Amino acid sequence: MKMRKGKKFVLSLILVMALVLGLLGCSKESEKTITNLDENNSVVEVHEKQEEKGNIDELMDREEEKEEGEEKTAEEEKATEEEKEIESNSKEQRDTEKEETDTKKEEKNTKEISGEASKGEKDKKNNVTVIDGVEYTNYKGPVQGEIKYVEGRPAEQDSDRRKASGDIGSPYQVDLRVTTDFGHSKIYAKNVGMVKDEVGMEVLFRNLDIQTAYGGGFVNAINGIESKFTFFTGSQRKKEDWFYWVNGILAPIGVAEYRPEPGDVIWWDFHDWETTMFIPAVIGSYPQPFKSGFFGNNPGTVILYTGDYKNEAEQLKASLEKQGVKKVDIAVYDAKLLENPAKYYIVLGVWEELVKESTITNSRGKEINLLEETNDKNKFIGVYAKFEEGKLHALDHRGNKKTSHTQAGTIYGYAAGIGATKPIWIVAGTDDKGFKITFETLLNQPEKLKDAFGIVVSEKGVEKIPYI
Structure with a gap:
């Protein structure tokens, strides 16, 4: 019994000790756990603080960066603002300068425009027209093709109502002459202005009362003196018309196509053409054509002489x-040069001596005497002087003898054929004395040739030929 009690006591003691040990173990474990927690907490706190510090540092860095950035941005913005301000000021300055420049330009342009306007007003006031840089005064524009009279109506019925538009002021001049009856009666003579490269019809319209026909290219009447052929019929129709020469050469084209050269002599004559309408050369524009040529072309002049001249x-x-x-x-003198002349020729000598040296074989193989042939054809080729039996006869436009001289000379022009534009002038006398008085007229009194188709010179004076 006592054994059982002893065993129970031991078992109880073991249980108590186990319990104490268990409690002690639990206490240590709890302390350890707490320690670990503290450490963990401490670590956590440290990590959190470090992490927080890292975030703060980063935030601070970022803030610093931000501040630096803001400072930089502020500086940049300040710089930008300064630049903007400078740029703005520069722009304002540029704008101001531009405005000033524009203002100056506007003022300059205004002055120029004002000047041009003033000039334009002045030009308008003075009737100045500028064409290709050349100034013309009182120029009213071209009138080419204008019909100034009613075709078919007598020109004299309209001439009082339809007048010429008037001459112009120009640096270019032409000598415009108008005569009737082979140069015996003068209608008009004046140096007039021309526009460079215009046609001859323009010159006529400005200075004369013109009636045209056949589409506007034919001059039918000048200052009321009208063709007796164009609009007339029956017994009233006569061969009387206007013809014109440029520098003494019969023009081969109409005046609506001819373009005058400055210095040209444009000569119109109204006459009977019953015997011939072919008068290729006249002497009344001397020293033309030798000076200016014809239609801008001058082949040159050769003076041919015979004997002692x-x-x-x-x-x-x-x-x-x-x-x-x-x-x-x-x-x-060489007569062969005259058949197909390449230049203008002036022939000097006594008639009989010239005739002796004028026989040639022409291009058709026929032997002819050039000067005798010219002398015989006379009126048909516009020659109104005839040497015959030692005398010189002055002829009318029909070839009739009007005066005769035993000691005299003549000056006339003719051409090698229809349409030829290189005339041949003859200065010849019945004898030495007849030649010399004629030559002296040409040399020292050239005004005696003016407006003459040809002349005969004798001791009695100068006769214009043909007679009418």
């Missing part, structure tokens, strides 16, 4: 050069 040829050459003729040569 070389000295006269040299004198005439010097006289022509003094009058502005640039290309002049002299040579011994």
Whole structure:
């Protein structure tokens, strides 16, 4: 019994000790756990603080960066603002300068425009027209093709109502002449203005009362003197019309196509053409054509002489050069040069001597005497002087003898054929004395040739031929 009690006591003691040990173990474990927690907490706190510090550092760094950025941005913004301000000021300055420049330009343009306007007003006031840089005064524009009279109605019925538009002021001039009856009656003579490159019809319309026909290219009437052929019929119809020469050469084209050159002599004559309408050369525009040529072309002049007249040829050459003729040569007379002339020729000599040296074989193989042929044809080729049996006869437009001289000379022009534009002038006398008085007229009294188709010179004076 006592054994059982002892065993129970031991077992109880073991249980108590186990319980104590268990409690002690639990206490240590709890302390350890707490310690671990503290450490964990401490670690956690440290990590959290470190992490928090890291975040703060980062935030601070970022803030610093932000502040730096803000400072930088502020500086940049400040710089930008300063730049903007400078740029703004520069822009304002540029704008101001531009405005000032524009203002100056506007003022300049205004002045220029004002000046041009003033000039325009002045031009308008003074009737100045500028064409290709050339100033013309009182120019009213082209009138080419205008019909100034009613076709078919007598020109004299309209001439009082339809007047010329008036001459113009121009640096370019032409000598415009109008005559009737082979130059015996003068209607008009004046140096008038022309526009460069215009046609001759324009010159006529401005200065004369013109009636045209056949579409506007034919001059039918001048200052009321009308063709007796165009609009007339039956017994009233006559062969009387207007013809014109440029520098003494019959124009091969209409005046609506011809373009004058400055210095040209434009000569219109109204006359009977019953015997011939072919008068290829006239002497009344001297020193033309030798000075200016024809239609802008001047082939040059050659003075041909016979016998002892070389000295006269040299004198005439010097006289022509003094009058502005640039290309002049002299040579011994050669009739072959006259068949198809390449230049303008002036032939000097006594008629009989010239005839002796004028026999040639022409281009058709026929032997002819050039001057005898010209003398025989006379009125049909516009020659109104005839040498015959030692005398010189002055003819009318029908070839009738009007005066005769035993000692005289003549000056006339003719051409090699219809449409030829290189005339041949003959200065010839019945004898030496007849030649010399004629030559002296040409050399020292050239005004005696003005408006003449040809002349006969004798001791009685100068006769214009043909007679009417």
